[in-house]
Amino acid sequence: MITCKQLQKHYGKKEILTDVSFQIDEPKIIGLIGRNGVGKSTLLKIIAGHAKASKGYIEVVGQKPFQNLTVAANVIFIEDAMTFPAVLTLKEILESAKKFYAKFATDLAFKLLKFSNISEKNYHTQLSKGQKATFNLIYGIASRSAITLLDEPMNGMDEAIRNDMYRVILKDFIAYPRVIIISSHYLNEMEQLIEDILLLHKGKVALFAPVEEVQELAVKLVGQKGNVEPALDKYEVLATYENGPIFEAIVRKNDLPLPENVRMLSLSASDVCQVLTATEGGSIDDIYRKSEYGAEYL
Numbered sequence: 001m002i003t004c005k006q007l008q009k010h011y012g013k014k015e016i017l018t019d020v021s022f023q024i025d026e027p028k029i030i031g032l033i034g035r036n037g038v039g040k041s042t043l044l045k046i047i048a049g050h051a052k053a054s055k056g057y058i059e060v061v062g063q064k065p066f067q068n069l070t071v072a073a074n075v076i077f078i079e080d081a082m083t084f085p086a087v088l089t090l091k092e093i094l095e096s097a098k099k100f101y102a103k104f105a106t107d108l109a110f111k112l113l114k115f116s117n118i119s120e121k122n123y124h125t126q127l128s129k130g131q132k133a134t135f136n137l138i139y140g141i142a143s144r145s146a147i148t149l150l151d152e153p154m155n156g157m158d159e160a161i162r163n164d165m166y167r168v169i170l171k172d173f174i175a176y177p178r179v180i181i182i183s184s185h186y187l188n189e190m191e192q193l194i195e196d197i198l199l200l201h202k203g204k205v206a207l208f209a210p211v212e213e214v215q216e217l218a219v220k221l222v223g224q225k226g227n228v229e230p231a232l233d234k235y236e237v238l239a240t241y242e243n244g245p246i247f248e249a250i251v252r253k254n255d256l257p258l259p260e261n262v263r264m265l266s267l268s269a270s271d272v273c274q275v276l277t278a279t280e281g282g283s284i285d286d287i288y289r290k291s292e293y294g295a296e297y298l
């Protein structure tokens, strides 16, 4: 359904995606994760055919996606900047959606809109940020497109509606399996929803694996500095933190016996992704440790 091989994208001299390769060939919900500015939206736009890759190979539903009609008929791309004709009410937008998306679930869309307390008499431009995001997501899910790309769909929604919308995505996916890629900074909230994590880092795919595998990649060792530090040469250390006498190290998991007086804590997939994509300058702790303010904060 989607194949990318050594995909590259640059804007002028600025290289964004340098070597992106992955393949998706069965229906699943995938979380597209990565730090701000890493190129998540750019990648989604290329898959949707809205932007052209600079180099490399990409195939979506068997076609090169850029401005391709077959791809357009099979893919929906939901983003903040999405617009609808200003003269149409939400009711009219939903009633006309079947013209563009043959499988559009119009009844379901009206029910979800009502449930979300958004009047169908509104115009899209009149909606608040969270209402706009909710409407766009309802539209995207109701389209039942074979490939549904959701770019930070929960931005602006309050926690309650986010939880409802995660359920909508899951229930609709179970009833109508398709490829759903969700870019998001709320990985903690999505861990129950998504099957795989596609982690972008420094222009490449750092990881493409099931959530459970990502969770298992690293652990946190906690204890007195004198107990934890000597044990670290047996591990690949990903990050360390010091809070007074307590020393914490995030390390790649291995099967060696746990050092004495050191506790091992499991991590969420979100923690693992954060540490794998940490900036080279170290952690915030390092800034305070090294700066003139260090003494006050240690």
Ligand SMILES: Nc1ncnc2c1ncn2[C@@H]1O[C@H](COP(=O)(O)OP(=O)(O)OP(=O)(O)O)[C@@H](O)[C@H]1O
Pocket: 011, 014, 016, 034, 035, 036, 037, 038, 039, 040, 041, 042, 043
């Ligand atoms: N049309 C454009 N022209 C020039 N640079 C662009 C353009 N679109 C995006 N960029 C740059 O490409 C980089 C990746 O942007 P993109 O929006 O894809 O990142 P992202 O991972 O979705 O970020 P975020 O998580 O902050 O939304 C950024 O540095 C951005 O400034």
